[in-house]
Amino acid sequence: MLTIKEIAEMAGVSRTTVSRVLNDSGYVSDEARKRVVKVIEETGYIPSQQAKSLRTKKTKVIGVVIPKLGTETSGRLVNGMNEVFSKYGYQILLTSSNLEPQKEIEYLRLLKSRQVDGIILSATTISDELITEIHQLKMPFVAVGQNIPGVANVIYDDFNASKAMTGLLIERGRKNIAFIGVPESDQAVGIERKQGFIKQMEKHNLLIRPEWMAIADFSITSGYHAMSKIIENAAGWVPDGVFCVTDRMAIGAMQYLKEAGHRVPDDISVAGIGASDISKYFQPALTTMDYENEVAGQEAAQILLAQIEKSENFQKTITLNGRLIERDSI
Amino acid sequence: MLTIKEIAEMAGVSRTTVSRVLNDSGYVSDEARKRVVKVIEETGYIPSQQAKSLRTKKTKVIGVVIPKLGTETSGRLVNGMNEVFSKYGYQILLTSSNLEPQKEIEYLRLLKSRQVDGIILSATTISDELITEIHQLKMPFVAVGQNIPGVANVIYDDFNASKAMTGLLIERGRKNIAFIGVPESDQAVGIERKQGFIKQMEKHNLLIRPEWMAIADFSITSGYHAMSKIIENAAGWVPDGVFCVTDRMAIGAMQYLKEAGHRVPDDISVAGIGASDISKYFQPALTTMDYENEVAGQEAAQILLAQIEKSENFQKTITLNGRLIERDSI
DNA sequence: AGTTTTTATGGAATCGATTCCACATTTAGC
DNA sequence: GCTAAATGTGGAATCGATTCCATAAAAACT
Numbered sequence: 001m002l003t004i005k006e007i008a009e010m011a012g013v014s015r016t017t018v019s020r021v022l023n024d025s026g027y028v029s030d031e032a033r034k035r036v037v038k039v040i041e042e043t044g045y046i047p048s049q050q051a052k053s054l055r056t057k058k059t060k061v062i063g064v065v066i067p068k069l070g071t072e073t074s075g076r077l078v079n080g081m082n083e084v085f086s087k088y089g090y091q092i093l094l095t096s097s098n099l100e101p102q103k104e105i106e107y108l109r110l111l112k113s114r115q116v117d118g119i120i121l122s123a124t125t126i127s128d129e130l131i132t133e134i135h136q137l138k139m140p141f142v143a144v145g146q147n148i149p150g151v152a153n154v155i156y157d158d159f160n161a162s163k164a165m166t167g168l169l170i171e172r173g174r175k176n177i178a179f180i181g182v183p184e185s186d187q188a189v190g191i192e193r194k195q196g197f198i199k200q201m202e203k204h205n206l207l208i209r210p211e212w213m214a215i216a217d218f219s220i221t222s223g224y225h226a227m228s229k230i231i232e233n234a235a236g237w238v239p240d241g242v243f244c245v246t247d248r249m250a251i252g253a254m255q256y257l258k259e260a261g262h263r264v265p266d267d268i269s270v271a272g273i274g275a276s277d278i279s280k281y282f283q284p285a286l287t288t289m290d291y292e293n294e295v296a297g298q299e300a301a302q303i304l305l306a307q308i309e310k311s312e313n314f315q316k317t318i319t320l321n322g323r324l325i326e327r328d329s330i
Numbered sequence: 331m332l333t334i335k336e337i338a339e340m341a342g343v344s345r346t347t348v349s350r351v352l353n354d355s356g357y358v359s360d361e362a363r364k365r366v367v368k369v370i371e372e373t374g375y376i377p378s379q380q381a382k383s384l385r386t387k388k389t390k391v392i393g394v395v396i397p398k399l400g401t402e403t404s405g406r407l408v409n410g411m412n413e414v415f416s417k418y419g420y421q422i423l424l425t426s427s428n429l430e431p432q433k434e435i436e437y438l439r440l441l442k443s444r445q446v447d448g449i450i451l452s453a454t455t456i457s458d459e460l461i462t463e464i465h466q467l468k469m470p471f472v473a474v475g476q477n478i479p480g481v482a483n484v485i486y487d488d489f490n491a492s493k494a495m496t497g498l499l500i501e502r503g504r505k506n507i508a509f510i511g512v513p514e515s516d517q518a519v520g521i522e523r524k525q526g527f528i529k530q531m532e533k534h535n536l537l538i539r540p541e542w543m544a545i546a547d548f549s550i551t552s553g554y555h556a557m558s559k560i561i562e563n564a565a566g567w568v569p570d571g572v573f574c575v576t577d578r579m580a581i582g583a584m585q586y587l588k589e590a591g592h593r594v595p596d597d598i599s600v601a602g603i604g605a606s607d608i609s610k611y612f613q614p615a616l617t618t619m620d621y622e623n624e625v626a627g628q629e630a631a632q633i634l635l636a637q638i639e640k641s642e643n644f645q646k647t648i649t650l651n652g653r654l655i656e657r658d659s660i
Numbered sequence: 661a662g663t664t665t666t667t668a669t670g671g672a673a674t675c676g677a678t679t680c681c682a683c684a685t686t687t688a689g690c
Numbered sequence: 691g692c693t694a695a696a697t698g699t700g701g702a703a704t705c706g707a708t709t710c711c712a713t714a715a716a717a718a719c720t
Contacts, residue, residue: 015678015701017698025678029698054678055677055704255611281585281612345671352708378707379707382706383675
C-alpha cells in the first residue's frame with residue numbers, strides 16, 4: 001500500500017506539498033506540482049480516505065437503513081437519494097434490517113461507529129427503544145415513510161391517499177368494499193391507510209364488515225390468501241370492491257379472484273397503493289397510487305445535506321402526496 | 331465526540347486498558363474492567379472504526395458494485411452476500427454503476443480509497459479498461475455474472491441454460507422459434523445465451539430466421555416492441571415459439587401476443603430466464619430458468635472471505651447451473 | 661526464601677492523512 | 691534600495707484507535 005510519505009519521497013518534496021497538490025490548497029509551485037502529479041499517475045497512488053477523515057472528521061458517507069434489500073420501493077428510494085448524494089460527492093453505506101426491529105437499532109449504532117456524516121432511516125415499525133436510540137445518536141438524521149417525533153421526516157400522506165382511493169371506489173358505484181391491510185405495528189401502512197379507508201366509508205354511510213377486513217403481510221401470496229378467506233367468509237354475499245393497501249397484495253387478490261371465476265373489474269373492483277412495476281403489466285392493469293419514492297429519497301437527501309453542511313438542526317417534516325393512477329381494475 | 335482517551339480518564343485507567351476491554355485482549359483485572367464497562371455504558375461511547383482500521387488495516391467493509399439498484403436480480407444477489415458477510419461481521423458498501431461503464435471504474439477506485447477489505451463486482455459489459463483497472467486493484471476481488479479473466483468468478487452457465495430452454499421448446503414440438511436477445515456488449519446475456527439458442531437450433535436442424543432475431547434492452551417495454559416487430563416482419567408466417575433471454579422481456583412479449591390475439595401457449599410458446607417474481611403471477615405463468623442469485627451471492631461472498639482471511643489468492647471460478655421451472659407458457 | 665511465571669498496567673510509537681506554524685525566497689510597492 | 695506582501699516549502703502536531711515493550715505486583719514453583 002502506497003502512502004503519502006512514499007509519494008513525497010519519490011517526488012522529492014514533503015508530505016505537506018503532496019497533500020497540497022491532492023487538495024488544491026495552499027501554495028505549490030508549478031514545478032513541484034508537476035513532479036508530484038507525475039509520480040501519482042505513475043504509481044496509481046490512491047490516498048487513504050480512512051486517514052483523511054480521521055483528521056478532517058468528514059467521511060462523505062451517508063448511512064442508510066432500509067427494511068429490505070431488492071424491493072422496488074426501497075430501490076426507488078435509494079436511487080432518489082443516490083442521485084442527490086452522488087452529486088455532492090457523498091456515498092451511501094446501505095444496510096438492511098431485514099424487517100428485524102432489533103437490527104435497526106444495531107445498524108444505527110454501527111453506522112455511527114463508522115462515523116458516517118448522516119443517517120437516513122426507512123423504518124416500518126417504530127418502537128420506543130428505536131426512538132430513544134435515534135435521539136441518542138445526535139447526528140444529522142432523517143426518517144422516511146414513518147413519522148418519528150422530534151426528528152426530520154419525509155412522509156407520505158397515507159391517510160388521505162387511502163381515503164382518496166376508497167373515494168374512487170365509491171365514486172364508481174362500489175358499496176360493499178372489502179379491505180386487505182397489514183398489521184398495526186406499521187403505523188403508516190397498518191394504521192393510517194386503514195383509517196383513511198374507514199373514514200371514507202363512514203362518510204358515505206357504507207357498512208364496514210369486520211369479516212371483510214383481512215390482514216396480510218405485504219406479499220403477493222398473502223394477498224391471495226386474504227382474498228380467498230374474504231370470499232369464503234362472504235358466503236353468498238360477495239364484495240363488489242377490494243381495497244388493498246399495497247400493490248403486491250392487490251395482485252395476489254386479483255389472481256385469486258380470476259381463478260375463482262370473478263371478473264375484475266366487472267364483478268369486483270380492485271385497488272392498490274404503490275404503483276409497482278408489475279401493477280402496470282398485470283391484467284387488468286391495476287389502479288393504484290404512485291408514491292414517487294424517488295422524490296422521497298431526493299427530499300430526504302436534501303434535508304440531510306442541509307443538516308450536514310449548513311448544520312441546520314431543524315425538525316422539518318415534508319409530506320408527500322400520492323398520485324392517483326387510474327387503470328383498468330376499478 | 332467521545333474518545334478512548336476520555337473514557338480512560340473517566341475510568342482512571344490508561345487508554346491501553348480501555349482498548350483491552352474493548353477488544354477482549356491481554357490481561358485486565360476484573361476491577362478495572364468493571365470500571366471501564368461502567369463508564370462506557372454510562373456515556374454511550376462508541377469507538378471510532380475509522381481510527382481502529384487505520385491502525386489494523388481492516389475495515390470489515392466489503393465494496394459491492396452492481397449495475398442497478400432495486401432490481402430483483404441485484405437485490406437477491408446482494409441479499410445472498412449479506413447473509414454470509416453479516417455472519418462474519420462484515421458490512422457492505424453498495425454502489426450502483428447505473429449501467430454506465432465509466433462509473434464502474436470510478437467506483438472501483440473509490441472503494442479502494444475507502445480501504446474496503448474486498449470488492450465484488452457484478453458487471454454487465456467488460457471493457458479492456460475495466461479489466462486493467464481490476465488487475466491494478468491488487469486486493470481481494472470476485473466478479474459475478476460475467477467471466478473476467480485472471481480473477482475469481484462466480485458465473486452462470488448461460489450457454490447451457492439457454493440451450494436447455496431452447497431444447498424444451500423444441501421438445502414440445504416448436505419448430506419456428508423467434509429469439510429476443512440483448513446487445514452483444516453483454517458477454518453473458520448478449521452472447522452466451524444467444525449462442526446456446528443457436529447451437530440448439532442447429533443441432534435439431536431448425537431454421538434460424540434473421541428477421542426473427544430481435545434485440546431489446548432488458549425492459550418489459552422493449553420486449554413488447556421486439557415481439558411486435560417480429561410478428562409484423564413475419565407477414566403471414568408466425569413463429570410458434572419465442573425464447574426471450576430475460577423474464578421481463580418475455581413478459582413484454584407475452585403482453586403483446588395477448589393483445590394481438592395470439593394465444594399463449596396454444597398458438598405460440600414463450601420462455602424466459604431469471605425466475606423473476608412477476609413471472610409466477612403473470613398469466614400464463616412463465617416457464618423460466620431460476621438462476622438462484624442468492625446462491626451466487628453467497629458463493630461470491632465465501633470466495634472473497636477466503637481471499638481476505640486466508641489470503642488465498644486463487645482465481646477460482648464457480649459455475650452455477652440454472653434450474654428449469656416449467657410453468658404454463660410453453 | 662529465592663526464582664520463575666503469570667497477571668496487570670501504562671508509556672510511547674504507529675497507522676496515513678491534514679494543517680498550523682515557522683521560515684525562506686520572490687515579487688511588489690513606494 | 692528598503693520594507694511589506696505574496697509565494698513556496700517543510701517540520702511537527704494531530705485525529706483516535708491498537709500494540710509493542712518495559713515494569714511491577716502477585717502467584718506458583720523449587
